[in-house]
Amino acid sequence: MNYYESEDLKKFGNITEFQEKMGNKFFEYYGEVFKEGALTAREKALIALAVAHTVQCPYCIDAYTSDCLSKGADEEQMMEAVHVSAAIRGGSSLVHSVQMMNQVKKVTM
Amino acid sequence: MSIKQRTKSLQARSSELSSAFFQLKVLNGQEVVDEKFPSFSNRLQNLGYQTLKPSQIDIFQINIGKLCNQTCAHCHVDAGPDRKEENMSRENLELCLSILKNSNISTVDITGGAPEMNPNFRWFVEECTKLGKKVIDRCNLTIIVANPKYHDLPEFFAKHKVQVVSSLPYFSKTRTDKQRGDGVFEDSIKALKMLNAVGYGKEGTGLELNLVYNPSGAFLPGDQAGLQTEFKRQLKRKFDIDFNQLFCITNLPISRFLEYLLESNNYESYMEKLVEAFNPGTVDGLMCRNTISVGWDGYLYDCDFNQMLELKVTSKDSMHLRDFNENILNNRNIVLNQHCYGCTAGAGSSCGGEIS
Ligand code: SF4
Ligand code: SF4
Numbered sequence: 001m002n003y004y005e006s007e008d009l010k011k012f013g014n015i016t017e018f019q020e021k022m023g024n025k026f027f028e029y030y031g032e033v034f035k036e037g038a039l040t041a042r043e044k045a046l047i048a049l050a051v052a053h054t055v056q057c058p059y060c061i062d063a064y065t066s067d068c069l070s071k072g073a074d075e076e077q078m079m080e081a082v083h084v085s086a087a088i089r090g091g092s093s094l095v096h097s098v099q100m101m102n103q104v105k106k107v108t109m
Numbered sequence: 110m111s112i113k114q115r116t117k118s119l120q121a122r123s124s125e126l127s128s129a130f131f132q133l134k135v136l137n138g139q140e141v142v143d144e145k146f147p148s149f150s151n152r153l154q155n156l157g158y159q160t161l162k163p164s165q166i167d168i169f170q171i172n173i174g175k176l177c178n179q180t181c182a183h184c185h186v187d188a189g190p191d192r193k194e195e196n197m198s199r200e201n202l203e204l205c206l207s208i209l210k211n212s213n214i215s216t217v218d219i220t221g222g223a224p225e226m227n228p229n230f231r232w233f234v235e236e237c238t239k240l241g242k243k244v245i246d247r248c249n250l251t252i253i254v255a256n257p258k259y260h261d262l263p264e265f266f267a268k269h270k271v272q273v274v275s276s277l278p279y280f281s282k283t284r285t286d287k288q289r290g291d292g293v294f295e296d297s298i299k300a301l302k303m304l305n306a307v308g309y310g311k312e313g314t315g316l317e318l319n320l321v322y323n324p325s326g327a328f329l330p331g332d333q334a335g336l337q338t339e340f341k342r343q344l345k346r347k348f349d350i351d352f353n354q355l356f357c358i359t360n361l362p363i364s365r366f367l368e369y370l371l372e373s374n375n376y377e378s379y380m381e382k383l384v385e386a387f388n389p390g391t392v393d394g395l396m397c398r399n400t401i402s403v404g405w406d407g408y409l410y411d412c413d414f415n416q417m418l419e420l421k422v423t424s425k426d427s428m429h430l431r432d433f434n435e436n437i438l439n440n441r442n443i444v445l446n447q448h449c450y451g452c453t454a455g456a457g458s459s460c461g462g463e464i465s
Contacts (some may be wrong), residue, residue: 041335069324071331072339074281 009059042071049078050085112251113291114180118189119365126368127187129419135367135376136447144377146384149449156389161397161443166435168400170218170460171205172413173197173230175405177222178255181276181289183323183366185417188222196222197405202233204407204430209240212435218400218460220247220413225259238269245272247460250300251293263300263307272317273309274356274460275301278325280343288325301350310351318351321462323358327375329382329455330357333463356462359383361414361451383450391457394464397443403430411443413460414451420444 016023034044045067052060068078119127126132134140153161172186174196180189209217217237224230224246237244246266253262266273277297278288285294301310301318308314320340324330337355344350360366362380370376397411401422407430410416424441427434457464 036332036335040338041332042339066328067331069326069328072279072322072336074279074284076281 004058042073045071046073046081050081053082053085112179112293115182115290116180118187118191120187121191132363132367133418141371142376146380149447150445161445163439164398165439166214166401168216168218169214170220170400171403172220172405172416173224173227174222176226178252179249179290182369183288183360185361185364185366185414187364195405196227199229201407201430202229206236208433209242216243218245223249223252225252225262234269234271245274247274250275251296253300253303254296263303267307267316274319274321276321278323280340284325298348305351310353317353319354319356320352321356321358323360327370327379329359333357359451359454359458361448363414363448364417383454386454388453388455388457391453391464395452396459401438414448415444
């Protein structure tokens with residue numbers, strides 16, 4: 001057995017088996033979130049793709065790669081979305097260095 | 110710029126998949142893959158359709174020939190420059206005209222190949238418009254710039270108010286050329302500009318230019334309205350191009366697209382997607398219910414896909430232009446097989462785009 005079997009993605013809907021009410025509410029909410037709204041469905045798919053890379057979920061990466069393609073995003077846009085994720089990740093590490101710098105300045109002569 | 114072909118036709122490569130019989134075996138899990146998907150006919154029977162019947166023939170779709178200046182990787186016709194034999198004769202076109210003359214069929218939908226390469230094309234369009242029929246030409250765009258003798262096609266279309274329906278898988282070069290051949294995107298943009306210049310796609314001219322989006326890969330098309338907005342925005346912004354509607358068409362797992370699915374190891378997951386996305390709401394609007402499809406040799410089919418799979422109409426007394434009988438055809442049972450899942454997936458798919 002391996003962690004992360006691609007076949008398991010298809011079983012996502014089965015989470016209601018152990019907690020039906022919450023599972024159903026989640027899927028209803030999920031469906032609502034991804035509908036065309038103030039953001040287009042394509043923009044939402046690109047955000048989801050970026051977040052999927054941040055949380056490093058292989059299921060979501062597969063699912064939102066297909067979804068982005070279906071909704072008309074191209075390779076360049078998809079890669080830019082991942083760079084946004086990377087930039088925020090890198091930036092969030094680096095911005096914490098201000099705290100490190102503060103602390104250094106505080107404890108050194 | 111001339112087009113660099115991506116491939117040759119299956120027929121020219123003597124591929125097993127050039128045989129309709131072989132393709133049907135693959136689709137039914139008897140060749141290459143043994144994965145069995147639930148039978149499409151049974152699926153309809155479970156919904157209460159013992160057989161699928163036409164509503165009324167309103168569209169006369171003629172596949173005028175398999176000759177084409179492109180060899181797209183996904184082509185369900187297996188068309189290409191090497192398909193020189195299969196072109197509709199003047200005699201068969203005359204039979205079409207006499208049928209149309211005595212019928213209330215409103216629309217003549219001409220497809221191919223590149224229909225314009227048939228030497229009788231212009232004459233035939235003129236005769237159809239004389240009969241008061243609405244004519245649709247499924248134009249691959251690049252033919253317009255392929256040779257000086259085609260440069261005036263936009264004017265010709267405009268003169269006869271032909272509705273132009275053209276494939277453009279994406280508004281960027283990479284994705285388009287990967288599916289259709291190097292240089293296709295550039296030539297398509299040139300052709301679109303020529304069509305716009307004579308009024309196609311412009312408000313108030315009555316000259317309709319519709320684009321077809323079909324995915325360049327093993328995925329299903331997204332929502333048509335959303336994609337149309339994006340195509341309009343991008344084509345206007347990047348190239349100042351206007352068009353009327355975008356039709357989203359799902360690739361059916363036959364011919365060269367089937368070859369792509371098998372070779373890229375995507376066949377099973379693609380079929381699974383189609384089967385899972387089966388939408389009962391699309392059945393009444395399936396295009397085989399109001400269309401009759403005519404092959405280059407005059408035989409009749411329920412749709413262009415059945416034509417390529419050589420699944421002729423079931424009405425034994427009206428199988429060819431020679432014995433065309435609208436009453437008999439309107440009572441036929443439509444031939445269904447596993448490829449039909451491509452028409453019922455998601456929002457459905459037809460030559461006019463989404464169904465529901
Ligand atoms: S998809 Fe159309 S343009 Fe491409 S090869 Fe087939 S008939 Fe020709
Ligand atoms: S492929 Fe589509 S249009 Fe053709 S018979 Fe099947 S359902 Fe009808």
